[in-house]
Amino acid sequence: xxxxxxxxxxxxxxxxxxxxxxxxxxxxxxxxxxxxxxxxxxxxxxxxxxxxxxxxxxxxxxxxxxxxxxxxxxxxxxxxxxxxxxxxxxxxxxxxxxxxxxxxxxxxxxxxxxxxxxxxxxxxxxxxxxxxxxxxxxxxxxxxxxxxxxxxxxxxxxxxxxxxxxxxxxxxxxxxxxxxxxxxxxxxxxxxxxxxxxxxxxxxxxxxxxxxxxxxxxxxxxxxxxxxxxxxxxxxxxxxxxxxxxxxxxxxxxxxxxxxxxxxxxxxxxxxxxxxxxxxxxxxxxxxxxxxxxxxxxxxxxxxxxxxxxxxxxxxxxxxxxxxxxxxxxxxxxxxxxxxxxxxxxxxxxxxxxxxxxxxxxxxxxxxx
Ligand SMILES: [Zn+2]
Numbered sequence: 001x002x003x004x005x006x007x008x009x010x011x012x013x014x015x016x017x018x019x020x021x022x023x024x025x026x027x028x029x030x031x032x033x034x035x036x037x038x039x040x041x042x043x044x045x046x047x048x049x050x051x052x053x054x055x056x057x058x059x060x061x062x063x064x065x066x067x068x069x070x071x072x073x074x075x076x077x078x079x080x081x082x083x084x085x086x087x088x089x090x091x092x093x094x095x096x097x098x099x100x101x102x103x104x105x106x107x108x109x110x111x112x113x114x115x116x117x118x119x120x121x122x123x124x125x126x127x128x129x130x131x132x133x134x135x136x137x138x139x140x141x142x143x144x145x146x147x148x149x150x151x152x153x154x155x156x157x158x159x160x161x162x163x164x165x166x167x168x169x170x171x172x173x174x175x176x177x178x179x180x181x182x183x184x185x186x187x188x189x190x191x192x193x194x195x196x197x198x199x200x201x202x203x204x205x206x207x208x209x210x211x212x213x214x215x216x217x218x219x220x221x222x223x224x225x226x227x228x229x230x231x232x233x234x235x236x237x238x239x240x241x242x243x244x245x246x247x248x249x250x251x252x253x254x255x256x257x258x259x260x261x262x263x264x265x266x267x268x269x270x271x272x273x274x275x276x277x278x279x280x281x282x283x284x285x286x287x288x289x290x291x292x293x294x295x296x297x298x299x300x301x302x303x304x305x306x307x308x309x310x311x312x313x314x315x316x317x318x319x320x321x322x323x324x325x326x327x328x329x330x331x332x333x334x335x336x337x338x339x340x341x342x343x344x345x346x347x348x349x350x351x352x353x354x355x356x357x358x359x360x361x362x363x364x365x366x367x368x369x
Contacts, residue, residue: 243309
């Protein structure tokens with residue numbers, strides 16, 4: 001999308017003046033990561049301040065920029081914003097905002113400083129951009145958690161781990177997830193979407209897609225742990241990143257083995273670049289979320305750790321996400337507990353407590369920004 005020939009003409013007329021008014025110099029490009037894709041965004045110094053090529057950023061967010069009657073109009077769904085070159089007043093959804101820096105056109109392209117870009121993004125998408133080294137990080141500014149995807153691991157032909165007495169991971173995690181959904185909806189008023197409500201098989205990519213399509217604020221994948229050493233017990237919570245320990249790699253391999261039911265090999269589908277694109281935006285929030293959940297779960301299960309691993313199911317979620325291993329089904333006592341309604345309800349209750357604590361943290365953080 002171009003700004004228009006009209007601008008070009010105006011620009012040519014004012015070129016001699018603007019040449020002196022707007023000394024520009026190219027800085028370098030930034031990688032903006034958004035919804036699993038990476039975009040190159042050019043930065044320029046205009047009048048000594050850092051500006052970004054606005055059209056490229058607006059393209060990433062699906063905004064539509066057009067030039068009419070000397071004004072730059074931005075449209076997104078039922079929102080709009082209006083810029084005028086070198087004018088400190090910007091209208092966003094009819095509200096007039098006054099900035100110290102002004103929108104500038106250089107070489108036919110609209111350039112905006114981060115402060116203006118973020119005002120627009122905040123109003124139109126409830127998101128904001130932060131500059132970090134050579135990357136532009138997009139994060140959510142939604143003031144409240146309004147929807148959560150709960151993902152009961154495995155299902156159907158993929159039973160997950162199996163206990164000594166024959167109890168399946170897929171059955172335990174479905175019961176916990178159904179209970180958790182009820183609690184969150186009733187007590188926190190947050191809408192919960194389940195990736196499966198019955199004993200059916202769902203591919204790992206499809207689970208992430210359900211969360212993304214519903215623009216959820218959190219993604220929780222619920223599992224039971226298993227280990228050859230049947231004496232191991234307790235709860236672990238993971239967020240996405242390359243595994244750092246042999247144990248994390250072993251848990252990752254076991255959970256990613258679900259891919260074989262989709263005719264994929266875990267190794268072939270380990271696209272290490274993808275996790276980076278989708279989840280780096282949320283590393284901090286995901287790790288905080290894990291910590292709150294493990295703190296709560298450790299009241300009913302031995303506290304093991306929060307760790308990082310490359311789980312296929314988390315790889316393409318565009319929101320803070322974690323994978324919870326509530327207890328070891330491979331441990332005889334663990335399996336016995338998991339079979340009882342009482343323990344499954346306790347698990348749901350404590351995961352719920354973790355979410356509640358995270359919600360408080362998140363909404364406090366948002367209210368300060
Ligand atoms: Zn599992």
